[in-house]
Every structure is written in structure tokens, then in C-alpha cells.
Amino acid sequence: MKLLSWTFSGVRSFPRCTEGGQKSVNLFLLYRSTYKENQILVTVRDAINQAIDEEMTRDERVYLLGEEVAQYDGAYKVSRGLWKKYGDKRIMDTPISEMGFTGIAVGSAMAGLRPICEFMTFNFAMQAIDHIINSAAKTCYMSAGLQPVPIVFRGPNGAAMGVAAQHSQCFASWYAHCPGLKVVSPWSSEDAKGLLKAAVRDDNPVVVLENELLYGVSFEMSEESQSKDFVLPIGKAKVERQGSHITLVSFSRDVGNCMDAAAVLAKEGIDCEVINLRTIRPLDVECIQTSVMKTNHLVTVEGGWPQSGVGAEICAKIMEGPAFNYLDSPVTRVTGVDIPMPYAKILEEHTMPQIKDIIFAVKKTLNV
């Protein structure tokens, strides 16, 4: 599957509406422009689909449940084709009963199965959050290790486009707060596949925060990542772009924004190092510290609200560690605006961090 038209496929599948959107898509695809042997372009959606498919083939105890995952092929078509392949027993459509089906999923994990519990969005998981925290996350500890809960909770998290306040919240910091949970958030297709496979194989509750807007984006996947046993380690961040002047840390969709901002800044002679967290809990503090000790400046970027957010946690951790002495300026957080998400396009655009906000923050932090 040689991809001569990869530029175009990327553009077509990426419904960006922000200013400079088209340009940014081309830009980040260009980062992967050095064509390597056996790299293919895969959408995040397909990568997730592959991960679920492979893990279900590998282990009979793995099954998927959620609303519309079976006969509808998934609300966002992530589970396309799986019901045809595996049938009713292993791909289960549930009624609209988050608290009920999440409890059922957790109970089945306690009794030996390995469920993948899909939420149509994590906004709806709020109804089931008692089961995620109290029934799943805390149980191994409360039982002194007698009762493990090998379950994956996955679904889209954070803002989409025009879906307004009740459908746009980012839950990364909520879940990352709780011991007993692991929380991952992929950006690229490799991230999505490798992290989900690792999550399924993990004997503990893992929350996988995907992003609806990334489902249609294509990324190159290495040959290694096409193997059925390709897993990414949970708890390890990835340096997506090496740099020397400043460190940008982000997760999920905003990694793309950081990469775009870095490309623009490169033209002005500012060399950014971009870190893709991949895992929110446990946070890979060493990676960030190593980078900060090299660049002396740090900007965190996230879509969620500022108070008690992921950026706030990174600031605290940096201050508590050796990297603090290497900072030439305080850490800057770029976050979503501290309001419920509005509907109108112009308002929504100005509620989420844009590339220009990242560029502005970088320059301020570097005092240029």
C-alpha cells in the first residue's frame, strides 16, 4: 500500500475549521515526509479498530460493550466490522444505561473476563464514574490484592466541534487524580494502537481518553507498530520533536497543535522540543525533567480547564524535582478558557487553545 496521495488523504479526513487549519495539516504531515520503507498511513480510528481486533483474537476473555458498538459499527465507526466477525457474545450493544452497564463490565472483570467498556463520550461516563473509581480503581487495594479488575474504559474525551457544554468536557485531570487507575491519552495512530493494546493486557483498570477529532486523522505507522504484539509502555512519554530552546508538553490533540506551533516558531529561530505525554497517570516526570534541564523553559498545553488541570500537576511536579533549578522562567500553562463550552463557532474557537496561543505563550516564556 504505497501512498502517493497521503497528503490529500490527510487533508480530506481532517475536518479542521480553525484559522490556518489546512496549512497545519499539511505541516504536520510534512514532518513525516521522509518516506521510510514499510510505513503505512493509518487513521486513528483504524488503529483502534486493529488494536481491539487483535486483542480479541489473542485472548478469548476480551470483549467489547457499549452503546451502538455492535450493529451500528460504533457511534464513530471505531468498532466497524467487529460484530460481524465476533458476534453477539463478544461485541455487545447495551441499552442507554451507563451506570448499569459499567457496573456489569466491572463485575465481569472481577469474575475473570477482560472487558473493553466503551463510552460514547466520557461526558456520559460521569454517570458511571462511581463504578470506575469505587468499584474498579480502589478494589485491588481494598482487597489487599485478592481482587484484581482487568478492565479498559475507553471513548472520546474533550472538545469536539459545535457540540456545546455538556458534550465537550475534558476529564483527564479527574481520572488522573485517582490512585488505582492508569490513564492514557493517545495522539497518533501508533499511540492509539500501542496504548490500547497495553491497556487491554494490563491487569488493572485503564482509562483511555481518545479524541473524536483525531479519529479521522491519518498517521504513518512504522513496520514495528504493525505487529500483532506491538504495545507501548504505559507511563512513558515520547519526545515527538527534539529542540533546545523550550519544552512543550501536551497530550492528545494538542500535541498536533504544539507540533504546528513548533514548525512556525522554527522559522523564527525558536527551537521547540515537543513531548507527547501518552500517559497522564502515571506521569512520566523524568522525561519532562530531562527536557527542562536541557531547555530551561516549559510550556504545558491542554484543552481542559486550568484549575487543577494536568498542567497544574506538571508545574507542581517540576517544582518539587531537580528541574526547578534549571528553569529560567516560571512554567506557563496554556489551557482551555475557564468556561463551559459555548456553541457558536467563533466563541468555541476562542475557548480552545489555538496555535497562535501556543506561539504567544512560548514567546512570553522566552521573553522574546
Add this chain to the structure above:
Amino acid sequence: MCDRATFITIIIIKRGAVAGFRAVFGGREEEEGPDVESQGRTERRSDTGQGATSEKMLTNISNLLRACAHRHVSTETVVSARTYADFTTQATFEIKKCDVHKLDEAPATQVVMTRDEGLQYYRVMQLMRRMELKADQLYKQKIIRGFCHLYDGQEACAVGIEAAINPTDHLITSYRAHGYTYTRGGTVKEILAELTGRRGGIAKGKGGSMHMYCKNFYGGNGIVGAQVPLGAGVALACKYQGKNELCVCLYGDGAANQGQIFETYNMAALWKLPVIFICENNRYGMGTSVERAAASTDYYKRGEFIPGLRVDGMDVLCVREATRFAADHCRSGKGPIIMELQTYRYHGHSMSDPGISYRTREEVQEVRSKSDPISNLKDRMLSNNMASVEELKEIDVDVRKEIEDAAQFATTDPEPPLEELCNHIFSNNPEVAVRGTNPWSKLKSVS
């Protein structure tokens, strides 16, 4: 003299010298009565039926007088002649009929109980009762802290259910879980040590009263009603894995109004999950009586499209029979079924609730005297010649000793070591660092 004497076990007694004399000198009367106490001697039956010697008469009269001074109220006398070889090995009992919902059949009303079964049920219920009372005592001594929800009064439920399911079946319940932890395989030592927060506890002191686990027993759950979808999930795993196992999923009359339970009813029925939903209706959700909490107190009907049974939860045989019926229903692939056990708790909701602000002492006393599951089983066995008073007393003594030993262990076992503080956050995981109360406090978690 003794070899020709008659071996008689005299069971005495309460009201009236007349009745007593009738017992000693008269014929045999078979009567039931709670709180019967043995006062007699055993003597071998002989053919000649020689009259009592004066020595024996004096003994009997003294026994009688002792009995008449006894406080407990009861009915008349029972005199039966027996040896251990003479005990009835099994008997048939008439039990209360269950109310049914969406069912054409009901559990049997004539049930057989063997002597061995009876002794076992008696022992386990008595042990549970004593264990809970010991927990009460330890709590008042401040050796147990936090939550402590006691199960005394409801023993017939746990014992009856366990008698009707297999050890390979599964069970999950609410926070009032000490009894079930025992019937599912925990030892009294482990349970009491968990309550006192020691390293020998069933959850190594990490869980406490509400978070006890053992094989095929999923706790002990602190969030009211959360155990219901979890139980259906266990049943889903049973069905998925095709092992013909089922899950018994218990909740109270208070939890019965939780929304997630209705979500669970829907999915369990839709997917025909092998789950027995059991509502232990002890008439009060904490301090709120059922009439004040539920628009419909027919908890066995609340599953609407799920068949239901209403069962006398104070009778261990009723519970056993109904659970057998329900288990057959599940195992035959018909899907879920609901049982409502009408039961009662003697203690308040928890140790911080005296339990008499929302109900009268008289009510509690009445249930204790008329419907106590242990007393009623005891009466059944004695009046059907299935056990002797001494035998049951021996069991009581043995139980008391077991509880004392366990309490001794639970109060002397050391607390968990601080090195264990962060362990078991994860299962099957490499060692992780855990942040302590300050940045320099670097703790470790091993799984």
C-alpha cells in the same frame, strides 16, 4: 440399679409445677417451645419401665424447681426417651408458602431436613450470631472503628442461601457482609482481625468491615446498590464462560430504590443472565421504614418483567427451599429471578445507631421472641427428636470458644506494617513509586 433404670432425657419446663409433674410422672407430650433448656439426665430405656426410685424422684423434683425458677416463658413439657442412636435422621417440615410474581410454580412447602443439616445450620447461625455480638463488644471497647454493620437476626438468610448453592457459585452483597464472608469461606479469625485492622485480617487490614473478599465472594460493598450491577456482571462472566455457575446478588430494602438496580434488571432480563437478585428486606433502610421510602413495598415485584418470590427470611428452611427453586430457574437458562427475604436486624443500622429511634423496643423484642431463626431451628430439631439439648449446648460452648479464640487473635495480632502502606494498588505490576505526604517522602508500591 442404674443398669435397670430408664434412660430418659428430661426436657423441662417452664410453667407450672403441674406441668412439671406431668412431665416426670405422666405420659409423653410433644410440644414446641423456644428457649427450652435441658435439665435432666440420660438414662437407658428398659422394658420393665420400673418406676422411679426415690433417688431419681428427688433429682427430678430438684430439676423441676430449678426450671420453674427459670425466667424464660415457654410452653409445656417435653419428655422423650432417646439415645444418640435413637435420633431421627431426618424429618419433613411444613414451611410457609412463598408469594409469587410471574411464576406458575412456587417452592415446595414440605421440605426435608436431615439431622446433620440441622446441626450444621444451627452451628453456623449460632457462630454468626456470636461473631456479630463479639464485634459489638469490641466496637464498644473502641477496638473496632469506623463502620460496623451487624447481621444478627438475619442469619437464616445467609445460611439458607449457602445451603442451596454450590461453592463454585458466586455471591456479592452490601456492607452488611460479615455473615456472608463466613459462609463463603472466610474464617472467624480473619473476619474479626479485619474488623480490628490487623495484618491477619482477610484483607490484611486494608479493607475493614465493608471490604472483605474471598474466593467467589465479591464483598462487601460500601456504595449502596453498586453491588447489583457488579453481581449481574459476575453472572455475565458465568454465562460467557459456560460453566453453569450463577451469581447471588444481595441488596437491602433501602438499596431497592436505586436507579442502577433497575438498569440492571433490564439488562439481566434482556441477556438472560444467571443472577438471583435477593432483596433482604429488614423493614428499615437505615432509619427510614419501608413505608416511608418506597411507593411499592412489594420488592419481589419491583423487577416487573422478572419473576419474583417473597420468602420468610427468618426460617432457614424457607430460604433454602426458595433459593433452590431460584437456582434451578437460573441454571435452566430462564434468566434472572428476584427473591425478597422478609427478615429483621436486631441491631441498629450500624454501631452508631441505637436502633430504637425509628422503631420500638417492643417490636425488636417481639421479633426476637417469636421469630428468632436460631431458636426456631432449635425447637424444630428438639421437638422432632433430631438432637438433644446437651448436644446443642455443646455446640454453643464450642462456638463460644471459637469466637473467643478468634477475638483473642484479633486483639493481639499486630497491625499491618507501615512498609505495606502503598502495596496492592495494582495487580501483577512492577514496583511503582508513590508520593507520600511531602515531596521527600518516597514510598513504594509492590503488587
